[in-house]
Amino acid sequence: MRPSKFRTFVLAAIAVCPFAMPASAQQGIADPHGHDPADLDRLNQVAPYSPNAGRNFPDRPLFGETHLHTTLSFDAGTFGARLGPRDAYRFAKGEEIVSNTGQPVRLARPLDFTVVTDHSDNMGFFAEFSAGNPDILVNAQAKGWYDLMQSGKGAEAAVQIITSFSNGTFPTEIMSQPGTKLYRDTWKDIIAAAEEANAPGRFTALIGYEWTSQVGTGDNLHRNVIYRDGGDLAVQMDPMVTLPPHGSQDPVELWKWMGAYEQKTGGDVLAIAHNGNLSNGLMFPTIEQFGKPIDAGYVTERAKWERLYEITQTKGTGETHPNLSPNDEFADFEIWDKGNLTMTVAKTPEMLQHEYARSALLNGMILETRFGTNPYKFGLVGSTDSHLGFSSFEEDNFFGKTVSMEPDPERIGAPFVRTPVGTISEWEVGASGLAAVWATENTRASIFDAMERKETYATTGTRMTVRFFGGWDFEPEDGNTRRPAQTGYSKGVPMGGDLTNAPEGKAPSFLVAALKDPIGANLDRVQIIKGWIDAEGNPRESVHDVAWGDAGTRQPGADGKLPPVGSTVNVAEASYTNTIGDPELIAVWTDPDFDPTLKAFYYARVIEIPTPRWTAYDARYFGRTPADDVRMTITERAYTSPIWYTPGG
Amino acid sequence: MAIGPSLPKRLLREPLLHFLILGALIFGFLSETGPAETGASDGQIVISGPEVERMAVAWAQRWQRPPSEAELAGMIHEAVREQVLYREALALGLDRDDVVVRRHLRQKYEFVTQDLAYDTSPDDATLRAYYDLRADRYVQPARLSFRHILFSPTRRGPSAKADAMQALADLQRAKGPQAADMLGDATSLPSGFEDLGAQEAEAMFGPEFVAALLDLEPGRWAGPIASGYGLHLVWLSDKTLGTRRPFAEVRQQVKDDWIYHQRTVANEAVYRTLLERYEVVVEPPEAPSAGAGGGS
Numbered sequence: 001m002r003p004s005k006f007r008t009f010v011l012a013a014i015a016v017c018p019f020a021m022p023a024s025a026q027q028g029i030a031d032p033h034g035h036d037p038a039d040l041d042r043l044n045q046v047a048p049y050s051p052n053a054g055r056n057f058p059d060r061p062l063f064g065e066t067h068l069h070t071t072l073s074f075d076a077g078t079f080g081a082r083l084g085p086r087d088a089y090r091f092a093k094g095e096e097i098v099s100n101t102g103q104p105v106r107l108a109r110p111l112d113f114t115v116v117t118d119h120s121d122n123m124g125f126f127a128e129f130s131a132g133n134p135d136i137l138v139n140a141q142a143k144g145w146y147d148l149m150q151s152g153k154g155a156e157a158a159v160q161i162i163t164s165f166s167n168g169t170f171p172t173e174i175m176s177q178p179g180t181k182l183y184r185d186t187w188k189d190i191i192a193a194a195e196e197a198n199a200p201g202r203f204t205a206l207i208g209y210e211w212t213s214q215v216g217t218g219d220n221l222h223r224n225v226i227y228r229d230g231g232d233l234a235v236q237m238d239p240m241v242t243l244p245p246h247g248s249q250d251p252v253e254l255w256k257w258m259g260a261y262e263q264k265t266g267g268d269v270l271a272i273a274h275n276g277n278l279s280n281g282l283m284f285p286t287i288e289q290f291g292k293p294i295d296a297g298y299v300t301e302r303a304k305w306e307r308l309y310e311i312t313q314t315k316g317t318g319e320t321h322p323n324l325s326p327n328d329e330f331a332d333f334e335i336w337d338k339g340n341l342t343m344t345v346a347k348t349p350e351m352l353q354h355e356y357a358r359s360a361l362l363n364g365m366i367l368e369t370r371f372g373t374n375p376y377k378f379g380l381v382g383s384t385d386s387h388l389g390f391s392s393f394e395e396d397n398f399f400g401k402t403v404s405m406e407p408d409p410e411r412i413g414a415p416f417v418r419t420p421v422g423t424i425s426e427w428e429v430g431a432s433g434l435a436a437v438w439a440t441e442n443t444r445a446s447i448f449d450a451m452e453r454k455e456t457y458a459t460t461g462t463r464m465t466v467r468f469f470g471g472w473d474f475e476p477e478d479g480n481t482r483r484p485a486q487t488g489y490s491k492g493v494p495m496g497g498d499l500t501n502a503p504e505g506k507a508p509s510f511l512v513a514a515l516k517d518p519i520g521a522n523l524d525r526v527q528i529i530k531g532w533i534d535a536e537g538n539p540r541e542s543v544h545d546v547a548w549g550d551a552g553t554r555q556p557g558a559d560g561k562l563p564p565v566g567s568t569v570n571v572a573e574a575s576y577t578n579t580i581g582d583p584e585l586i587a588v589w590t591d592p593d594f595d596p597t598l599k600a601f602y603y604a605r606v607i608e609i610p611t612p613r614w615t616a617y618d619a620r621y622f623g624r625t626p627a628d629d630v631r632m633t634i635t636e637r638a639y640t641s642p643i644w645y646t647p648g649g
Numbered sequence: 650m651a652i653g654p655s656l657p658k659r660l661l662r663e664p665l666l667h668f669l670i671l672g673a674l675i676f677g678f679l680s681e682t683g684p685a686e687t688g689a690s691d692g693q694i695v696i697s698g699p700e701v702e703r704m705a706v707a708w709a710q711r712w713q714r715p716p717s718e719a720e721l722a723g724m725i726h727e728a729v730r731e732q733v734l735y736r737e738a739l740a741l742g743l744d745r746d747d748v749v750v751r752r753h754l755r756q757k758y759e760f761v762t763q764d765l766a767y768d769t770s771p772d773d774a775t776l777r778a779y780y781d782l783r784a785d786r787y788v789q790p791a792r793l794s795f796r797h798i799l800f801s802p803t804r805r806g807p808s809a810k811a812d813a814m815q816a817l818a819d820l821q822r823a824k825g826p827q828a829a830d831m832l833g834d835a836t837s838l839p840s841g842f843e844d845l846g847a848q849e850a851e852a853m854f855g856p857e858f859v860a861a862l863l864d865l866e867p868g869r870w871a872g873p874i875a876s877g878y879g880l881h882l883v884w885l886s887d888k889t890l891g892t893r894r895p896f897a898e899v900r901q902q903v904k905d906d907w908i909y910h911q912r913t914v915a916n917e918a919v920y921r922t923l924l925e926r927y928e929v930v931v932e933p934p935e936a937p938s939a940g941a942g943g944g945s
Contacts, residue, residue: 059839060853086905098913101755102920109852144703152758164707196901202846410748463852467837484837513837518855518877549803582803583878584836 057489061436062447063463064113065092065391066272067210067224067310067383072186073118074165076387077126078158080403083389084127085116085190089197089205091390099399100388101406108394108519109463111434112442113204114197116190117224120209120239121247122165124186125176135182139174178238178246187238191231198230200443207231209239211271213249218342220278223254223306224383228268228448236265250290255301270452272381274310276360277318278341281351284360284376286367299367299375306375308451311357311458311639312382312433314401319605319639320358323349328543330527330607330635334430334460343419361642362531362539365599369533379454379496379641380603382433382461393461395634396574398431398614405429409622412615412630427630431614432460436638438494454496457640464523465515468495468604470643472502474509479588484513495603496641500648507594508645512546513586514606514638521608522581523549524565524635528589531642532600546589549582549609567610571632574612574620581609601642608636694732696725704728771907779910780896780903787899790848791863794887796841798833801879805834813873813880820870820882838878847891854878863888 070084071077082100091097094110118124129136129146137143141164148157164170176182190207197205206226213221227234240257241247248254258269276283285294292298311318316336325331339346353359357380364376384391385401392399399406405416405426416426436457439450450456457466467485471492478487488494488511499508514526525548531541545562548554556562568577591602613634619626626632704724708716716724744750771779780787800813816832838853850859858876865871865885873880896903 059842060849063852090905090909097909098916102916110848112852140706144706160707202848414748465837465853480835482835482840485839515837516877518851518853518858520877578877584801584803586835586837 056440057485058438058440061457061465062112062204062439062442063434063436063459064111064115064204064447065383066115066117066206066208066226066381066435067274067313067385068114068116068389068391069118069210069385069387070116070389071127072124072190073210073387074122074125075119075162076389076402077130078161079387080158081387081389085118085193086196087389088116088391089114089193089203093197093203097390099390099406100403101408103399103407105390105392105397105399107391108397110203111391113206113437113447114391115206115208115224115226116194117208117210117226118190119212120241121212121243122170122176123209123239124182124189125174126161128176128182128186133182136174139171141171142174175243177243178241183238188235191234195231198444200441202442204442204444204447206444206447207234211240211242211254213242213251213254214341215249215282216280216340217344218278218340219280219282219345220275220341221249221251221273221282222275223251223271223273224310225254225258225269225271226448226451228270228444229265230444233265233267237261252290252292252298252301255305258305268448268452269305270307270448271305272308272310273306274313274383274385275315275318275341276309276355276357277316277321277336278339279355280340280345280347281354284354284363286354286363294367294375296371296373299371299373302375303373303377307378307454308381308456308641309357309360309378310383310385310435311380312430312460313385314429314432315385316428316430317432317460318355318357320356321352324352324356324359325541325543328529328541330543330605330637333635333637334432336424336428338422338424339419343417343421343424346421358529358531358541359539361601362533362541365531365533365601366537366539368599369537374644377644379451379456380458380639381435381437381451381456382458382639383435384433393431393434395431395461395612395614395636396617398617400426401429407618407621409624412618412622412624412626425630427615427626430460434459434461434463436463436466454641455494457495457638459638460634460636462517462520462608462636462638464517464520464606464608464638465513466604466606466638466640467511467513468640468643469493469511470497470499470508470602470645471511472499472506472508474511474588474590476588478511479513479586484511484586487511488513493643495643497643499643499645502594502596502645502647507591508602508643509588509590510546510602510604510643511586511588512604514547514584514604516581516583516608521576521611521636522578522583523585524581524607524609525549525562526585526587527605527607528602529605530591530600530602532595532598534598535595542593543605544589547585547587549585550580551582565609567633569610569612569616569633571612571616572620574616576609576611578609597647599647600645602645603642604638604640606638610635694729696728700728701725768911769908771904776900776903776907777896779907780899783906784893786906787894787896787903788891789894790846791891792844792846792889793850793859793862793885794843794845795862795883795885797838797881797883798840799836799838799879799881800873801834801836803879809880810873813882817870817872817882833882834879836878844887854881863890 068088069076070088071081072084080100083097087097091107092111092114094107096104096106099105129142130149132146137146145157145161176186194205194207197203207229208224208226211223211225215221225239240254242249254271258271261267261269273283282289288294309318317334320328320331321335321337322332337347353363360376364374368374384393386392387402388399388406400411405411411426414426415423416429417424436459437447437450438455439446467488469488469492473491478484478491481487492511493499510528512526512528514523516523525545528544528546529541530544531539534540548562549565554563566580568579570576610633613632615626615630616632705716705721708720708724738744798816800809802809805812847859854876858874861874862883862885865883867885867887870882870884872882874883
């Protein structure tokens with residue numbers, strides 16, 4: 001959009017318009033079922049105006065990836081990923097590339113932005129090692145691995161390298177760590193790839209990396225660090241790592257690094273945590289962490305640096321768990337709850353409330369009462385965590401999470417992780433997800449700023465459009481206008497925003513508008529999820545269906561429950577039809593149980609009609625019959641950032 | 650560093666050398682998968698001096714001290730045991746039906762043969778020729794200014810199309826884009842756009858809608874055009890078709906594309922050369938197959 005051209009257009013329109021606009025037209029007139037042709041000529045005398053006049057909000061969300069590994073990530077490279085950041089950006093822009101296993105691959109539609117986030121520990125080691133960098137090969141152990149690889153035993157070398165790294169016996173003198181030339185060169189190359197790919201207005205390549213803290217034998221505390229800045233600033237400091245002497249496993253130290261970076265460069269960075277579901281109870285602590293109590297310092301810093309959480313990706317869903325939300329009929333969705341990241345320690349039920357976003361949003365409000373700041377006041381995004389060197393999230397085009405999972409007739413029955421603790425099968429890996437950002441422009445600054453104000457939502461890989469506004473004055477008619485966004489922004493706050501100072505006698509009302517993916521499945525329903533802390537200080541939650549498809553024939557039963565939308569999926573053919581559900585759902589909902597003295601949050605969840613899961617496309621393509629427990633359908637969904645209500649000012 | 654030929658691979662740009670090395674790799678590969686290790690005959694297991702040394706180094710790395718004699722002997726015994734059982738397993742053909750083994754071997758093979766040789770410094774004439782060949786790739790995307798009115802089958806049912814046609818007739822009579830807001834159905838899709846890129850339009854309305862839109866003549870009401878949301882009447886006020894970008898502006902992109910193409914071709918050539926060594930027979934399935942092999 002170009003504002004200056006808008007103005008020309010509007011002025012031209014006004015010039016031929018002899019009368020002032022009727023006020024009602026600016027609000028948008030609902031005329032869902034007809035019109036009077038006799039009015040047309042009259043309207044033509046008065047009506048020319050641009051609906052876009054003064055519009056300073058985005059027409060559409062930008063869809064992108066905030067979590068992607070390439071060959072420069074130690075683990076990805078060692079296990080066969082050969083594609084680098086340049087391939088990743090090329091692919092994101094819609095180009096066809098050849099995958100690590102030699103298969104041509106292309107996205108159905110380009111992405112609007114991508115952040116390559118390679119692991120900061122030992123970054124670039126494998127690429128340089130496999131290239132025979134002499135500085136590395138002076139080390140006897142490295143030379144041994146290299147010879148092993150050169151003699152055709154690449155996979156064996158990979159296992160030895162990874163094992164030595166996770167056992168802490170990797171030779172430190174050849175490790176790629178901050179301060180070494182190898183590390184510097186790798187970081188510069190990552191930055192250069194982003195600078196080359198960045199095309200403001202068309203495609204944004206943000207600079208980033210993953211800080212991969214793993215506690216114990218593999219409790220996941222990972223964060224992705226994303227820069228608002230260009231290479232001139234990002235290059236001034238090497239990324240934060242987890243290994244001594246330069247790094248730490250403690251997020252508190254990461255936040256210090258972020259503060260130091262901003263102070264030194266004048267730049268701006270944020271961190272997005274992910275996979276609390278594999279943290280074994282450590283992702284969202286409420287009592288202590290690393291032997292230190294959760295205190296005012298922890299909650300302030302966490303709230304400052306971690307404004308987003310990655311709620312869905314290939315390794316399961318992070319919204320909520322059926323044990324935590326027994327009354328949420330959609331809670332049992334792509335759950336990974338067998339153990340920690342490495343499957344070395346099994347999961348126990350008491351860990352769950354410290355692993356999932358919804359319980360964290362609740363616990364955060366309790367901590368806010370105690371310390372004055374809510375550490376878990378985060379917005380939501382989804383991304384893939386692909387280790388392929390390209391993002392893969394489409395059900396009918398899923399290349400897996402690691403190179404071992406690239407399409408192959410056997411993958412549907414193969415194990416992804418197998419340890420004495422348990423097995424996670426490759427079919428359990430999900431084709432998910434995407435980050436949707438309501439940025440006003442497709443630029444680093446605009447996308448980053450939208451992330452910081454949490455005007456974002458997550459999807460499990462589809463590109464549905466979801467708007468969500470909260471305020472005190474939304475009325476049912478606002479759900480029937482031509483410009484819900486204009487109404488939303490003028491009468492309320494968007495997703496990620498705050499409501500305070502409840503007017504006397506009023507309850508918060510919400511305007512939610514969802515459009516299906518233009519080439520995807522219809523929508524089953526829109527829900528608003530409310531979480532609050534009751535008068536006794538206990539966390540509570542409720543799920544409300546606020547709009548649904550096929551409303552003409554489908555209404556809640558006597559128990560208040562909306563009947564299922566049904567399914568058109570033909571698993572054998574991996575097909576479905578859009579003959580159920582609606583392409584667009586809009587509603588205004590007012591909280592019926594509002595208590596102005598209690599803290600609360602509200603977020604929207606939009607659910608698609610059932611569609612074939614990637615496993616169904618796989619089975620059809622390879623002509624396989626998967627085991628009975630393999631899920632073959634999926635109900636894709638979007639989760640918006642919450643809007644918080646805080647009593648008082 | 651990640652892209653482009655790596656140090657030892659850079660030495661191998663000569664095609665002749667390339668194929669000699671490839672031959673050696675294939676030979677090494679085949680002999681490795683056979684029952685005998687290099688330098689050892691059937692029935693003989695050799696644990697070489699360097700191998701023993703490597704075991705000792707690995708031990709020292711892990712335990713921060715050299716292994717004792719007994720510990721080293723233990724490791725050697727383990728290595729021998731592994732060789733014995735490995736060879737017996739091969740002799741029984743246990744590797745044949747094992748997915749994991751097959752997949753590992755394939756990956757190992759690709760690992761050593763990929764990216765062996767390709768040119769990374771084309772001259773300008775080469776790039777220009779490539780640019781001319783792929784003219785459609787280096788374009789400034791089309792831009793569109795339009796308004797639209799949605800007629801939603803969800804709201805109107807089967808009459809959506811007739812309603813749209815009636816509205817179109819009325820609008821054409823009214824001869825202007827203005828009355829649009831009084832017609833059709835409420836939607837959260839924005840109702841008008843100025844100078845919108847084709848890619849952005851596709852992200853909102855889908856590619857088929859945009860293709861149909863680009864075919865319209867500006868300055869009149871037309872349609873209905875279908876999208877995933879319903880039927881749209883559209884007033885296209887302006888369109889700028891995609892234009893070719895000058896070579897100088899896209900030189901780097903052309904170069905990236907060209908190198909990428911070389912790499913793909915080189916890797917495929919390796920496979921083709923190997924494939925020539927085999928006669929491939931695909932037998933038809935005995936029973937009718939359940940839709941295997943379709944694209945996705």
